[in-house]
Amino acid sequence: MAGIAVIGAGMGALAAAARLAVAGHRVTVYERTATYGGAVRRFERDGFGFDTGPALLPLPAVYRDLFVKTGKESLEDRVELVQVDPCARHVFADGTEVALPNASRAGVVAALDESLGGQAGQRWGDFLVRAREAWDRTRRPLLEEPLWPDWSVLAAREPYPAVPHKRLLRTRVAGTVAEIGAWELRDPRLAALVEGHALAYGLDPRVTPASAAVLPYMEHAFGMWYVRGGIRELARAVYERCVARRVEFVFGAEVVRVLEKDGRVAGVELADGTVREAEFVVAPGDGVGLPARADGEVALQRSLPSRVTVLLALRGGRPEGTAHRTVVHTPDRDGELASLFGTEPSVPALPTTTVLRPGDPALVPDSAHEAVTLGAVVPAGAEITEERVDALVSVAERAVPGLRDRILWREVRTPADIARETGAAGGSVPAPALAAAGGRLLHPANPTALQGLFTVGGWSHPGGGLPHAGMSGALVSGLIVEGPQFRGSQ
Structure with missing residues (x-):
């Protein structure tokens, strides 16, 4: 039985801690900070409640496995999972709308x-x-x-089997997400x-490898799920x-230094000077305060974008049949990129x-009100002006007519808020690991150059996102x- 220090209480760290404790370690x-969950936070005011980080859960099997492996209670014994249907409503630049069913290829096609x-x-x-x-080729080695x-x-290796495309007397295949859209889907x-799935993770579809096709595939194959009461309830369940x-x-x-002795981890030092011994240390993968990584050449070398989130308390109830999630696509794709x-x-x-409209009674003071969340990708460290927030509300009105007139109050969550809560520089949000592209979108491996030191969470293998955090902990x-003989889940 070893003593293990875990730095941070993000979702990946919590997943690792629970599994290690069950294995008999201290x-x-x-x-x-004063709470758990990392980016999975909650904001409450006047009887309204909002998720301020991830709001939907793809691939819930990751957390089902966590609960099965760490105790007798299942995930569903601790939280209520609701399949979101339709999976999403999309409002395109030309005004066309479509609601896509959840986890139904035939339904989506129709x-x-x-x-x-x-x-x-x-x-x-x-x-x-x-x-x-592409998913079948990469699922095991990548995740x-x-x-x-x-x-x-x-x-x-590019795992996506692109369709040969004749262009100017040359045969070419799609190597990026944008090329899939232009050459294979052939409809703006x-x-x-398809580009929206990359953009949602702060990835530029013009250079993101075609292997990112696994992102929409995960959504359509495994569905999108909502945790009744908000995703914060998932963090609470894992913490408990x-x-x-x-x-x-x-x-x-606050841990300020990882201690080492004779080439092996020895413990951690806290900001107040306290030293805590440990035989293993599990740390966030952003590299803050850690020794140099031996595998740094596979780390993301650029800062990924951040998010702005606008929380809206509305007068008037949520109409029956309203989609939980609506994506309003920009009318100026080139300008946005x-x-x-x-x-x-x-x-x-x-x-x-x-635009997120959960329709969850736990998030509103009564049925005569609605809690709505708006979200968009913005540069890391960006200052969010009132003018930009107003523009976001205007865009959302394409999905929610009369939205502005219903607002009682609004709360804005900026990249600075994300940076304060997670420690990520500029409030950057990590993307999932993707194959190909010369390893540009792989994340550093979990073992480090210092024996006994491991990294977990969105900035280490296999990258960002709630499912990936759980996989990282495993x-x-x-x-x-x-x-070292560990070969992953079977």
């Missing part, structure tokens, strides 16, 4: 054919078949196994649909599972905006419990 979590015509549904369905092949020293295989609305397995939590404790990914990034004038616990 686990202590040191969290610099909905797209009816709304867009021109066999759009069939083209999207064929794309999902190819995306599934379920540690990132081995031969990671360059993932970096060089379908292109917006840790406490039940006798994980010790020390809040308000130039703003976000140009040499001098700025907040787009008309950003692609996600990988780290497996490497500590089983050692």
Whole structure:
């Protein structure tokens, strides 16, 4: 039985802590803020409640596995999962709308054919078949196994089976998300649909590898889920599972240094000078205060964008049949990408905006009110002016007519808020790891150059997102419990 120090109480760290405690280790979590969950936070005011980080859960099997492996209660014993249907409503630049069913390829094909015509549904369905092949090729080595020293295989190989395309007497295949949209989907609305999945993670579709096709595939194959009461309830359930397995939590404790002795981790030093010994240390993967990484060449070398979130308390109830999630696509695609990914990034004038309308009685004071959340990608460190917030509300009115007149109050969550809560520079939000592109979108492996030190969470393998955080915790616990011979989940 080893003493293990876990730095931070994000979702990946909590997942690792619970699994390590069940394996018989003494686990202590040191969290610099006053609560758990990392980016999974909640804002409450006047009887309204809002998720301020992730709001929907893809691939819930990751957390179901966590609860099965750490105790007798299932995930559904601790939280209520609701499948979101339709999965999303999309409002395109030309005013066309479509509601896509959850986890139904046939339903999605039919909905797209009816709304867009021109066999759009069939083209999207064929794309999902190819995306599934990319998923099957990368799922295990990219998500379920540690990132081995031969990671360059993932970096060089493009797993997406692009369709040959004749262009100017040359045969070419799509190598990026944007090229999939232009050459294979051949409809600006379908292109917006596939590019939107990359953009939602702060990725530029013009350079993001075609392997990102796995992102829409995950959504359509496994569905999108809502946790009744908000995603914060998932964080609470995982935290309580840790406490039940006798994980010790020390809040308000900032770790400033990882200690080493004779080439091995020896413990951690807190901001107040206290030293805590440990045989293993599990740390966030952003590298703050950690020794140099031996595998730094596979880390993301650029700062990913951040998010702006606008929380709206509305008078008037949520109409029956309202979609939980609506994506309003920008009318100026080129302008949005130039703003976000140009040499001098700025907040787009008309950003692609996600509108969340949960319809959960737990989030409103009564049925005569509604809690709505608006979200958009913005540059890391961006200052969010009132003018930009007003523009976001205007974009959202394409999905919610009369929205502005219903607002009682609004609360804005900026990149600075994300930076304060998570410690990420500029409030950057990590993207999931993706294959190909020379390894540019892989994340550092969980083991480090210092023996006994492992990293967990969105800035380490396998990257950002709620499912990936849970996978990261499983990988780290497996490497500590089983050692270098660990080969991932079976």
